[in-house]
Amino acid sequence: MTKQPLRLIFLGLSLSSSWGNGHATTYRALLKALHARGHRILFLERETPWYAAHRDLRQPGYCRLQLYDTIGSLRRYRQAIAGADAVIVGSFVPHGIAIGDWVLANAQGVTAFYDIDTPATLASIERGTCKYLSAAQIRRYGLYLSFTSGPILRLLKSRYRARSARALYCSVDADIYRPQRTHLRWDLGYLGTYSGDRQPVLERLLLEPARRMPRSRFVVAGAQYPSSVQWPGNVDHIAHLEPPHHAAFYSSLRWALNLTRSDMMTAGYSPSVRLFEAAASGAPIISDRWPGLEELLRPNDEIVAAAGTRDVLAALALPEMERKRIAAGARRRVLAQHTSHRRALELERYLLDAIQGASTDGGEAVAQHA
Numbered sequence: 001m002t003k004q005p006l007r008l009i010f011l012g013l014s015l016s017s018s019w020g021n022g023h024a025t026t027y028r029a030l031l032k033a034l035h036a037r038g039h040r041i042l043f044l045e046r047e048t049p050w051y052a053a054h055r056d057l058r059q060p061g062y063c064r065l066q067l068y069d070t071i072g073s074l075r076r077y078r079q080a081i082a083g084a085d086a087v088i089v090g091s092f093v094p095h096g097i098a099i100g101d102w103v104l105a106n107a108q109g110v111t112a113f114y115d116i117d118t119p120a121t122l123a124s125i126e127r128g129t130c131k132y133l134s135a136a137q138i139r140r141y142g143l144y145l146s147f148t149s150g151p152i153l154r155l156l157k158s159r160y161r162a163r164s165a166r167a168l169y170c171s172v173d174a175d176i177y178r179p180q181r182t183h184l185r186w187d188l189g190y191l192g193t194y195s196g197d198r199q200p201v202l203e204r205l206l207l208e209p210a211r212r213m214p215r216s217r218f219v220v221a222g223a224q225y226p227s228s229v230q231w232p233g234n235v236d237h238i239a240h241l242e243p244p245h246h247a248a249f250y251s252s253l254r255w256a257l258n259l260t261r262s263d264m265m266t267a268g269y270s271p272s273v274r275l276f277e278a279a280a281s282g283a284p285i286i287s288d289r290w291p292g293l294e295e296l297l298r299p300n301d302e303i304v305a306a307a308g309t310r311d312v313l314a315a316l317a318l319p320e321m322e323r324k325r326i327a328a329g330a331r332r333r334v335l336a337q338h339t340s341h342r343r344a345l346e347l348e349r350y351l352l353d354a355i356q357g358a359s360t361d362g363g364e365a366v367a368q369h370a
Helices: 023-036 072-083 096-106 118-127 135-140 151-158 199-212 243-251 262-267 273-280 309-316 320-337 340-355
Strands: 007-012 040-046 064-068 086-090 110-115 143-146 165-167 188-191 218-221 235-238 256-258 285-288 304-306
Touching: 007 023, 007 072, 023 040, 023 243, 023 273, 023 340, 040 072, 064 072, 072 096, 086 096, 086 340, 096 110, 096 135, 110 135, 110 340, 118 151, 118 262, 143 151, 143 340, 151 165, 188 199, 188 243, 199 218, 199 235, 199 256, 199 285, 199 309, 243 273, 256 273, 273 285, 273 320, 285 309, 304 309
Parallel strands: 007 040, 007 086, 040 064, 086 110, 110 143, 143 165, 188 218, 188 256, 218 235, 256 285, 285 304
Antiparallel strands: none
């Protein structure tokens, strides 16, 4: 715990609902760990019909959650914003550009942008379609927290003139995500919301293996898959799986599949929160390939990297001892380097550096998970 608890305000996409997004579980793990460090946290979430209809967290014990209807209704929090040690605006927040301008005009402490979608954000800024962050705002925020590390941090500094760009990967709550006592129900499973650019990879790495292995069982858990998707007969589809059931789901898989959106795959160094959750739950992972994967989990020792259907079929044919060895290696690595406790320590250090005016290396900084 720090000598003086920080007053932190987050304005994020969602904390109350995990339906159709990975932001909620990311925020839940991080905020819970920050609270355990003694910090006082207010989370402001835009009330939307979509999340209101699928709310699975109403009263978190680790922060104060407040819903607001319009940008104008945020004015009641002006004093809190001004008095906070740090105000952190997240990616994909509705009307995020206007909200960011309002925060930057009213906050007197550190201002930060937490991008859980960095490659997609920068791609949309280049296209002129980003609705939650402008290029000009990147220069104005005191701290840019990116879930992507590697070269993109230098890009934020050189092209977008970010004052300080720091890697803040997603993380896993090790209290929740751990191996469960359950039988192995599926040979390969994927947990993730539908995405058009990810669907061809799902087709190549799960649906086609399912067609070639009709006696094996496969599963996809996630919302928003269109009715046009042709599920093979041996593939179960679960429309939505709430976070309390994630660990049991992963524990019931012989192998878990990790897939990456195209912008993230191109940029590399963009691990999904599901990657860490699967590993912490004891599932061995087959992942698509992207730059930086080998720095997070060692291929063939802690993960299997697959380019196509043949790689998946080869992994599914590995002996049980080898499968368990890979799973154990990934779990050890993730628990050592990618828990929410470790991520809270990193964020705390970044914020204290910014508060003390000590952050000078900007885009060259990459989070060290020692």
